[in-house]
Amino acid sequence: MxxxxxxxxxxxxxxxxxxxxxxxxxxxxxxxxxxxxxxxxxxxxxxxxxxxxxxxxxxxxxxxxxxxxxxxxxxxxxxxxxxxxxxxxxxxxxxxxxxxxxxxxxxxxxxxxxxxxxxxxxxxxxxxxxxxxxxxxxxxxxxxxxxxxxxxxxxxxxxxxxxxxxxxxLRHRIKQQVLAEALFELAAYIDTKADFYDTRYNLTEQFNKLVRQQAALADKQQASRDLILRAHQNRKDAIVVQIHVCMLDLYEQILSTHTDYAQLRVHLADSPALEALRGLAFKCARDIESVAYAVTRKKASFQAISYEPELAAIEAELAELMRRVAAGKPAQEALAVLRAQRNKVRAIINMVGELHGASQKAYDSTPYWQDADMQPFLSQQKYEIGVLLSHFRMDSPVFRFSLRVAMAIACGLAIGTLLPYSAHSYWIILTIVIILRPSFSMTVQRRSDRIVGTVIGCVITAAILLFFNHPAVILTALVLATIATPTFVYLRYRYTAIAVSIMILLQMNLAAGGNLHTITERLVDTFIGAAVATVFSFVLASWEYQSLPKLIQQVLVANGRYMEAAFELLQGKCRNDFPYRIQRKGLMDALAMLSAAMVRMLDEPASKRRAVEDINLFIVQNYLLVAHVAALRAILRRHVKDIPAREVNRMLAASHVQVGRALADALARHGVKVPVPSLEEDLAWSETIAPAGSVDWPGWPVVQRRVRLLHADAEKILVHSEAIERNVMQA
Incomplete structure (x- = not known):
């Protein structure tokens, strides 16, 4: 299916x-x-x-x-x-x-x-x-x-x-392209989530992939915010703003679909419902891609994908489970899990429809938090001399990197004077500059791309000069290489290395009449520069594990602020979700930085890796807390009319304290003391909501289950942060 x-x-x-x-x-x-x-x-x-x-x-x-x-x-x-x-x-x-x-x-x-x-x-x-x-x-x-x-x-x-x-x-066109890129990343994120419904995929590995994709998605969403929310002045801008807002709301709805996938697989192992859920996720990703593609072409998007076959299969399975329950068979848990996923997926499909609709309407204004301060959502960049001077210390990774580059260039200059052929020290230095990056993993990747790209570029240039040495051919190759150089610099640097080698060598040929010996010398210079960069990548190196305590602390602080804003919103203390969105963005940014550091650490020598499994699980558990909150918001919205507000808020108050205490204990392990939320204050608030009543509410078991998961994952965050702290401190 x-x-x-x-x-x-x-x-x-x-x-x-x-x-x-x-x-x-x-x-x-x-x-x-x-x-x-x-x-x-x-x-x-x-x-x-x-x-x-x-x-x-x-x-x-x-x-x-x-x-x-x-x-x-x-x-x-x-x-x-x-x-x-x-x-x-x-x-x-x-x-x-x-x-x-x-x-x-x-x-x-x-x-x-x-x-x-x-x-x-x-x-x-x-x-x-x-x-x-x-x-x-x-x-x-x-x-x-x-x-x-x-x-x-x-x-x-x-x-x-x-x-x-x-x-x-092209200011509006560039906004469309950057927004489309964020939508494509969101589709890729859903593709990763789709495989959670496939029993062939290991759940732990899928969570690791999902967290990495989430980091990439956060980066693209931030680029979209920076362009779209800073200046939206006309009706065309209003369209991209509305699509951007729908994209963020859809993202939160997707977060709420997280469930106990292990339990889901157990209950529905032999059911066609799992395949149907995966098919729905796959179609949702393609549907979002169609919106992104329409945005890149400056056109309105219309929904053309039908979800009916998969939804019908799920409804048939739900009917079968209901018959089993009626017959006294133990299928209640499977029925509840599948029904919850069905409801969430339907909500996502509806929101994808709203995404299409946002691209079709003409707006007179941009109703995106009118009169609100957008600065917390935007990248802040301050070029102050004090920031630079504060890093003039040996424990600063930037200072150590700068010393490393300076020493490597000095070494490259010295080697250039000893070369037996006509010295081209600048090519050696250029290779060092391109390869030597702040982190070891980036240096290794750049070294591979630079060497392979230069070899291929030199071979292509030699072929052009030997067999197609005609001004028209050379000029065409030069133009194509010039266009390709920036095109792939953030996509596939290896392609950029090929293009820039062709571009520079052909320019040298046109300007000074270079020959094949020049190409051979450039190859030698590239290998020399790569060797120097490799050696100095170990000099005064700043390994990723050294930054872990600070990154872990940033995540815990951001999560504490997020939970404070989330529970205020869930309990109705705050009707505006603007503060909640700000804190959610802060937590996602902190998780993205930690995830990126962990990925870079995996490319470092084995002796420099620390607590990899615990960091993985720590990131996943923090991510799950966001998913649980998103799910609670969705549940409370769905039952807003009949909700027993007093009882729900008392439960949320206790939950707030328990989660806050776990995060505070984790921060205390890292030397940071923060106040624990006050249970008395939250309980007093719940008393003002409504009089006590019976909890005869269909959403009650679902909320209780989600709160239990929230508590369990908060406790796991404490466990894994302690394990990371022990491992790194021992190092």
């Missing part, structure tokens, strides 16, 4: 969606801008001048990412100013090797320190180190150095103006 699920593939790598993604459009913008600026310069000057201007445009283009317009202007302007200063300083020092060495080491150190400002500063660090590397081969007089820096700045400003103009014209 259900279709087999395909392996998870990034949506932008699928031929159907690739050409509508913002990655491909970024490549087109990059290629058109860079090539256009170089050609425009060639109309008035020689090739040397054009290349200087082109390098300036290239470095600025590295900062061309989907961002709010004001942020984009600040980021790209910072790149122009900083890289212009770097190219001037390096060009002035290039004739004096001893002075150049000192300057390169210092620049590489301070450029690497910039990553204290977060993920958005990474391209600026790379741009700074890239232009430092490309400028070190220029032996210019002071006047020529000034002229070269001026041309570089001109190219940077030209690309800045071009990129800002395109971003302004």
């Amino acid at each position: 259900s279709q087999s699920l395909p392996p998870l593939l990034h949506y932008a790598l699928s031929p159907r969606t690739f050409f509508h993604s913002h990655y491909f459009h970024l490549g087109l913008r990059f290629g058109a801008g860079l090539i256009g600026i170089i050609w425009a310069t060639l109309a008035f000057a020689d090739m040397t001048t054009a290349m200087s201007v082109g390098i300036g445009a290239l470095c600025t283009a590295l900062m061309d990412m989907p961002s709010p317009l004001r942020h984009k202007l600040n980021e790209m302007l910072a790149s122009v100013l900083l890289c212009s200063l770097v190219t001037l300083v390096v060009s002035l020092c290039a004739p004096y090797f001893w002075l150049l060495t000192i300057v390169l080491v210092l620049l590489s150190f301070f450029a690497s320190m910039m990553i204290v400002y977060g993920k958005k500063s990474m391209p600026l660090q790379l741009a700074t180190l890239f232009i430092m590397t490309m400028s070190m081969e220029h032996h210019l007089t002071p006047l020529q150095a000034l002229a070269h820096a001026g041309l570089f700045t001109l190219g940077g400003i030209a690309y800045l103006a071009y990129a800002m103009g395109i971003a302004w014209l």
Whole structure:
């Protein structure tokens, strides 16, 4: 009945969606801008001048990412100013090797320190180190150095103006593309959940996959928030805002579908209901993908998928279970579990329909928490000098990384002077800069991609020069490589490494008449740079387990705040779910950071791994607490008219205290003391809700069961946090 699920593939790598993604459009913008600026310069000057201007445009283009317009202007302007200063300083020092060495080491150190400002500063660090590397081969007089820096700045400003103009014209289109990416990730998340209904898949492994996918989804949802919630001014913006809101509500509804999958499999092991539930999840994912695909094409989306066969199969199974119960057979538990899942899945299908509807309507305004402060939902970036200075200490991973880069570059320069052929130290340095990343796992991945990509790129370039050495072919290959370079940098860096090798080698061939010996030398330089980067990845290394105590503490603090907001909402103390959404986002962000650290730790040497299983379970249990709260919200909403408010709130009050105490005890193990929620205050609140009455309410057993699961998982969080603390402290 259900279709087999395909392996998870990034949506932008699928031929159907690739050409509508913002990655491909970024490549087109990059290629058109860079090539256009170089050609425009060639109309008035020689090739040397054009290349200087082109390098300036290239470095600025590295900062061309989907961002709010004001942020984009600040980021790209910072790149122009900083890289212009770097190219001037390096060009002035290039004739004096001893002075150049000192300057390169210092620049590489301070450029690497910039990553204290977060993920958005990474391209600026790379741009700074890239232009430092490309400028070190220029032996210019002071006047020529000034002229070269001026041309570089001109190219940077030209690309800045071009990129800002395109971003302004396509500001709504970029919002659509980023929103569509978040929807595609949500579909991938549901695909992972679908396999929980398949007994062939191990539940523990599926939970691990789900948590990793949740981290990726949180990242894409944040990118969507940053673009869509910062500026929504017209009717077209109102549509993407409404789709975004529906996506977040749908995500919470999906969280509420969590159940005891082990019990579900036991009760329905031989039932077609499991296959039907998996088929429904699979179809929901495809339905959401259809919305995302319509958004990328600037069209309204209409529901075309039918869920009736799977729903009919579930109804038939429910009828069969009811007959068994009527006949006195022990099928009550299976009936309750399947009925609950049926209700949740129906709610999700209805919300997917609302998602389609949001893309069809025309809105006069953007009713997304009118007059509310959106700042808590948005990425906050402060470029303060105090943040940088605070990391000048040996226990700072960023400081150690910066020292590591500086030492590796010094070593690369020394090796470059000893090479038997014409020295190309800049290629060695460039390889080190690209490969050596803040974490060991990222360095290993970059090393593999850089080596394989460079080898393939060199082979392709050699084939072009040997067999297709015609200006039209070379120009076509150069244009395609220029477009591919930024397109795949966040998707498959190996493809970017291939493209950038082709692009640089063909540019060298056009500018200086390079030959096959040049390609061979570049291969040797790449292997040397990779070897140096590998050696220094162990020098002053910051292993992931060293950051675990802080990350665990952040998760526990975020969970405590989330539970406080959640119980206020569940008990009716707060009618507005805005604070709840803020705290849920904070917890999801903290879990995503911990999950990412654990994944990186698995790529480190075995001797540097700590408490892997307990971290896995700790992440899963925190995730389950969010799922239980989402399920409780869904239950209380469904029974809002007949709910015995006083009794339910008394139970929630006791639950709040028990969960809060478990989280507080876990934090105490990590040296942080927080107050435990007050039972008396919550009980006093419940007395004001309604008079006492009998608990003759169909939702009562479901709420009780969900509260028990909430308690059990909170206690497991305490157990696993203690195990992690012991393991890491022993290390």
